[in-house]
Amino acid sequence: xxxxRLLDTGARSxxxxxxxxxxxxxxxxxxxxxxxxxxxxxxxxxxxxxxHQSVEEEVRLSYCQEKxxxxxRRLTGGGSIYWGRAELGWEIYISKTDSRIPSRIEDLYxxxxxxxxxxxQRLGLRAYFRPRNDVEVSxxxxxxxxxxxxxxxxxxxxxxxxxxxxxxxxxxxxxxTEKLQDKExxxxxxxxxxxRWELGRKPSLATIKDxxxxxxxxxxxxxxxxxxxxxxxENLLRIxxxxxxxxxxxxxxxxxxxxxxxxxxxxxxxxxxxxxxxAIDTKTQVINQILITxxxxxxxxxxxxxxxxLLKNSRAxxxxxDTIIQTFFAKTKPRIPGVKEVHFTQAILEAIQKMDLxxxxxxxxxxxxxxxxxxxxxxxxxxxxxLLPYCAKEIDCDFRYQxxxxxxxxxxxGDAVQMARSFNMDYLTIQNYEDLESTLYQVKGxxxxxxxxxxxxxxxxxxxxxxxxxxxxxxxxxxxRSTCYDLNQVKEAHFGRFENQTHLNLTLLRRILExxxx
Numbered sequence: 001x002x003x004x005r006l007l008d009t010g011a012r013s014x015x016x017x018x019x020x021x022x023x024x025x026x027x028x029x030x031x032x033x034x035x036x037x038x039x040x041x042x043x044x045x046x047x048x049x050x051x052h053q054s055v056e057e058e059v060r061l062s063y064c065q066e067k068x069x070x071x072x073r074r075l076t077g078g079g080s081i082y083w084g085r086a087e088l089g090w091e092i093y094i095s096k097t098d099s100r101i102p103s104r105i106e107d108l109y110x111x112x113x114x115x116x117x118x119x120x121q122r123l124g125l126r127a128y129f130r131p132r133n134d135v136e137v138s139x140x141x142x143x144x145x146x147x148x149x150x151x152x153x154x155x156x157x158x159x160x161x162x163x164x165x166x167x168x169x170x171x172x173x174x175x176x177t178e179k180l181q182d183k184e185x186x187x188x189x190x191x192x193x194x195x196r197w198e199l200g201r202k203p204s205l206a207t208i209k210d211x212x213x214x215x216x217x218x219x220x221x222x223x224x225x226x227x228x229x230x231x232x233x234e235n236l237l238r239i240x241x242x243x244x245x246x247x248x249x250x251x252x253x254x255x256x257x258x259x260x261x262x263x264x265x266x267x268x269x270x271x272x273x274x275x276x277x278x279a280i281d282t283k284t285q286v287i288n289q290i291l292i293t294x295x296x297x298x299x300x301x302x303x304x305x306x307x308x309x310l311l312k313n314s315r316a317x318x319x320x321x322d323t324i325i326q327t328f329f330a331k332t333k334p335r336i337p338g339v340k341e342v343h344f345t346q347a348i349l350e351a352i353q354k355m356d357l358x359x360x361x362x363x364x365x366x367x368x369x370x371x372x373x374x375x376x377x378x379x380x381x382x383x384x385x386x387l388l389p390y391c392a393k394e395i396d397c398d399f400r401y402q403x404x405x406x407x408x409x410x411x412x413x414g415d416a417v418q419m420a421r422s423f424n425m426d427y428l429t430i431q432n433y434e435d436l437e438s439t440l441y442q443v444k445g446x447x448x449x450x451x452x453x454x455x456x457x458x459x460x461x462x463x464x465x466x467x468x469x470x471x472x473x474x475x476x477x478x479x480x481r482s483t484c485y486d487l488n489q490v491k492e493a494h495f496g497r498f499e500n501q502t503h504l505n506l507t508l509l510r511r512i513l514e515x516x517x518x
Contacts, residue, residue, distance in 0.1 A: 006213065006224035007038040011085070014046040014072035016237070019244040020229075021075050021091070021155060023236045028093040029153035032232065036093040037216055037224060039209055042083045045165075046070040047172050049080045051148070054253045057260035063171050073250055076146045076157065078133075079288065079312075082172050086163035088205065090116065090212055092156045096149055100220050109133045111219065112145055112156050119215025120160075123208070125198055134309065139302025140193035160212075161194035163202050176262040176277040176289060187293045191305050260288060261364045265351035266371070266457065268464045271338020272296030276351045282358070285316045290348070296339050303334035307344070316352050321345055353377065360515050366508055369478035371460045373451075373467045380450045380475050380516055385443050386420040386427045387436070387453035388413055391502045392479065393429070403429055412504040416454070419506070423513050425452075437466065444472040452512060454479055454504050475516065477509050 009020060017040050027033045045067070049058045051074055058080040064071055083089075092112065094101060102108045113129035120127035120135065120142070130136040135143035135158070147156035166189045170177055177188060196202045213224055229237070243249050261282050267274045278290040290311050298304050307328055314324055322345050329341045353376050354367040362370075370377070394411045408414060413429065420427040428443075430436045430453075443451060451474040460467075460476055467474070480503040 002222045003225050004035040004037055004220075004222050005033065006226045007036050007229065008209070008226065009038060009040050009229070011041040011043040013043055013245075014048065014070040014083075015241060015245040017042065017089075018048070018072050018074065019237055019240040020233075021157075022240060022244075023233050024091075024093050025075065025148070025150050025153055025155045026236070027230075027233060028095070028155075029151035031095075033093070033230065035095070035098070035222075036091075037213070038091040038093070039212075040089040040091065041087070042070070042085060044068065044070050045085060045168065045172075046072065046083045047080060048072055048074050048083065050078045051075055052077055052253060053080060054260070055251050058174055060172055060174055067168075067172075069172055071250055072244070073252070074146075075155065076148045078144075078146045080173050081144065081159060082169040083159070084163065084165050084168070086202070088160045088162055088208055090158050090160065090216075092154070092216070094154050094156075096152045096154050101154065106132070108147070108154075108156070109145060112147075112158070113143075115216045115219035116143060116145070116158050116160070116212060117215070118218060119212035122211040122214055123195070123199065123203060125195075130306070130309065132309065132313075136302075137193055137198050139300060139305055140191060141305070142193050142195070142198070160208070161192065162208065163196045164192065164194040166192060174260075174262070174279070176264070176279050176291060188291055191308075261355065261358065262368075263351040263354045263364065264368050265347050265354070266461045266464075267343060267347040267350065268461055269296065269339045269343040271336060273461050274339065274343060274347045276347045278348070278351055280316055280352065280355070282355060287311055287314055287316050292344070292347075296336055298339075299335040303332060303336070306332065311348070316348075318345075318349055321348055350376075357515070360518075362511065362515075366511070369457075369505065369508060370512065371457070371464075371476040371478070373464070373474040373476060374471060375450075375473040377475060377515075380452075380473050383450035383452050383474065383516055384425060384448040385451045386416065386425050386513075387439065387451055388416055388427060388429050388504070389455055389479065389502070390429055390431045392454070392504050393501070395501055403431065411501070412506055415506055416504050416509060419510055419513060423517055425513075433463070437470065440467070440470045440472050444470065448472065450474050450516070452477070452509075452516065454509065456502070475512055477505055477512055479503065480505055 024036065024038065047059050047064055047069055049055055055071060059071055102111055109132060110129055113133065113135050117127040117129050117135045125137050127135055127137050127142065133145045134141045143158050143160045145158040147154060177185060217223060260279055262279050265276045272295040274292065274294045274296065276292060279288040281288055290308050292304050292308055310324055310328055314320060325341050325345050350372060356378050357367050392411060392413050417427050428439055430439060451472055453474060454477045456479050
């Protein structure tokens with residue numbers, strides 16, 4: 001039986017590990033080393049960006065610097081990842097011409113993923129390969145994989161989560177979670193798992209490695225012989241390490257302007273609220289990351305994780321997204337009561353449509369606080385009326401519980417009224433939900449083209465179907481906290497008896513008024 005080298009390089013710095021990747025791949029390309037299975041760890045928590053990614057766009061630099069989290073760049077593509085000290089990496093170095101290497105990249109991912117899953121099954125886990133490049137346990141990702149090649153040699157690698165700190169990952173990486181509520185953050189955490197969570201204990205590294213060795217040995221029909229780095233590999237590592245430690249290497253991919261934008265949307269379907277948080281490359285129109293959360297029910301739960309996996313790295317065009325979603329539902333037939341394929345497509349497209357605002361001076365943070373009604377933002381032009389919520393009036397104002405505003409200057413409502421006049425718009429203050437509905441019908445009946453309004457995001461999420469039922473196009477601007485939803489006074493607010501004061505986002509309100517009147 002054929003024997004491969006088993007190389008265990010232990011816990012090293014991020015720069016050492018990345019330099020060793022290049023050393024071993026080059027040596028394999030020169031046929032100076034045998035086929036190799038390498039195990040690696042990191043001596044400090046580390047963030048690794050993909051080969052073509054910009055550190056500034058993918059990593060929260062200030063946080064990583066404060067916490068002394070190392071940052072480096074992989075030889076392989078794909079997304080950014082967080083490594084804790086407990087995580088274990090494995091790598092295969094093999095000739096591309098080896099008969100056991102599939103010619104199709106999809107088949108290569110499957111072969112490597114199934115080999116590592118086979119190893120994890122020996123630990124008692126129900127681990128399986130999940131296309132495109134993950135290994136999962138009970139629908140949750142426990143390992144990601146990827147690879148690259150050089151002059152006929154292949155490097156294929158995987159990350160195994162052993163005792164993972166998901167909170168630290170969310171803080172270190174620019175994962176689009178800024179707008180998510182606590183319960184939705186918990187939903188994000190459900191997308192990953194680790195050995196300790198699944199087994200109730202952390203197996204010894206020797207046990208984990210032995211299981212993976214058996215999984216790869218069975219997949220390739222081989223045995224392994226432990227061997228150290230060769231003298232030439234050690235020498236090359238010393239030569240390459242300064243470059244892999246340098247800012248020139250780590251930060252070598254830069255953009256004149258950031259191209260990775262975080263976009264969000266919320267959509268109320270009959271079966272619950274859908275929230276989209278995504279990062280998109282505005283240059284290539286490719287989805288880098290996407291999170292789908294909400295209060296709907298999906299059976300099996302993993303269906304949403306699988307859909308996210310298919311959407312990641314896909315072109316963000318309406319036809320392509322619709323095809324992916326329709327095909328996914330047709331093949332997997334998930335049960336999501338009250339939520340259809342069209343709802344997911346619409347929610348994702350509404351997030352993407354926010355890119356249309358960026359050339360008009362809006363930054364991505366501002367787009368998180370703008371909500372469309374009935375039409376895309378670009379189609380809302382020359383609105384005639386500005387609707388303002390009573391909850392932004394001073395609590396002791398004489399007009400708090402009645403229509404109108406004396407423009408005394410003590411709250412943001414008066415400033416907004418003056419702003420409306422400067423754009424030749426009427427204004428109306430809304431005293432409760434019934435008043436809002438009757439006012440919208442009245443404004444629509446008067447022949448108005450559109451409206452601009454202000455409300456909190458939870459109100460928009462809850463009442464969006466009502467806005468669309470009435471059918472008057474508009475744009476809503478998020479108010480600044482604290483709202484009745486924050487203070488658990490939704491019922492009081494519904495009837496116009498909310499006894500707290502919110503504040504209008506006057507800067508963003510002016511910007512959207514300038515946009516719709518341009």
